Amino acid sequence: MKILGIETSCDETAAAVVEDGTTMLSNIVASQVEIHSRYGGIVPEVASRQHMLSIIPIVEQAMADAEVASSNLSAIAVTNGPGLAGSLLVGVNLAKALALAWDRPFTGINHLEAHIYANWLGSELPTFPLLALIVSGGHTDLVLMKDHGELLRLGRTRDDAAGEAFDKVARVLGLGYPGGPAIELASKEGIPRYHLPRAWLKGSDDFSFSGLKTAVVRLADELGIPSAKHDSIVADVAASFQRAVVDVLVTKTIDAASRHGVVQVLLAGGVAANGLLRETMLLRSPIPVLIPDLNLCTDNAAMIASCGYFHLLAEKTAGWDLDVLPSLKIG
Ligand code: KG4
Numbered sequence: 001m002k003i004l005g006i007e008t009s010c011d012e013t014a015a016a017v018v019e020d021g022t023t024m025l026s027n028i029v030a031s032q033v034e035i036h037s038r039y040g041g042i043v044p045e046v047a048s049r050q051h052m053l054s055i056i057p058i059v060e061q062a063m064a065d066a067e068v069a070s071s072n073l074s075a076i077a078v079t080n081g082p083g084l085a086g087s088l089l090v091g092v093n094l095a096k097a098l099a100l101a102w103d104r105p106f107t108g109i110n111h112l113e114a115h116i117y118a119n120w121l122g123s124e125l126p127t128f129p130l131l132a133l134i135v136s137g138g139h140t141d142l143v144l145m146k147d148h149g150e151l152l153r154l155g156r157t158r159d160d161a162a163g164e165a166f167d168k169v170a171r172v173l174g175l176g177y178p179g180g181p182a183i184e185l186a187s188k189e190g191i192p193r194y195h196l197p198r199a200w201l202k203g204s205d206d207f208s209f210s211g212l213k214t215a216v217v218r219l220a221d222e223l224g225i226p227s228a229k230h231d232s233i234v235a236d237v238a239a240s241f242q243r244a245v246v247d248v249l250v251t252k253t254i255d256a257a258s259r260h261g262v263v264q265v266l267l268a269g270g271v272a273a274n275g276l277l278r279e280t281m282l283l284r285s286p287i288p289v290l291i292p293d294l295n296l297c298t299d300n301a302a303m304i305a306s307c308g309y310f311h312l313l314a315e316k317t318a319g320w321d322l323d324v325l326p327s328l329k330i331g
């Protein structure tokens, strides 16, 4: 079963063709990062306009790379939430137009659930029951998954998402946007010698990163960052921040995984591209860990198509009234 995935929830315009939920035949991502970095963050109106310009060539490219004709597609899967309303509308409306023109079923996909499905595109398939840590720009969720379609959110962030904290701290340190890769790069030259607070929220599977972010702002101020350009001090602060975030994410995930008796831990979302998080989770978890390839952690449409395959197996298709759900939750 070959499925076309379409993703336009944020600042990546993406299309992909995936066979049987696990074999990627093509995966095209057009990033708008350069355009938004001029403004230090995503500008929603600019994002939707850019999606409109890019989406049709990107879909054509995905179909061509996969060497698939529309008559060989089983269905179309499209992200309908959460995300920026104007951006989501571009993908959802194109999916409907293609479904009508090609006479194919289509299905609406939860972007967060799809992040977990990036793990179905690797060489080893996940096993249930599993615990997924989704760490992206807008969300930090711990999700217990007993089977396809059986998801229970155990915890979430009470304030900033992990990726959002990376982005805000990078701005404070003068490292630019997007912050995650910039902090990771700067940290390679630094020593995590500053003690920064960790919000453990004992007795809860929730997270909180705003106290840590405020502590970094205060520390940066004391150290005269970024006006005084001390690259090695900036690197030390970045490394200390990265260590604190990873410490909390890994410790709390392993704790929840042990309590719920899962057989696997999955990482998902843009922050799962972070080298220290990947290494530390693999090193510290007594339960086997699966992590998507680097290019499948950040937003892409292959994960949408993979998730769509399992929706179709469960006969979950959408009608013409499918709407965008900017605040959609998981589980
Ligand atoms: O999943 P994603 O591509 O988009 C959303 O659904 O939000 O995640 C984007 C987030 C951004 O906050 C970005 O700074 C973060 O993922 N990120 C990273 C790394 N690469 C991307 N955070 C830490 N380390 C990285 N290497």
Ligand code: ZN
Binding pocket: 111, 115, 136, 137, 269, 270, 298, 299
């Ligand atoms: Zn995402």
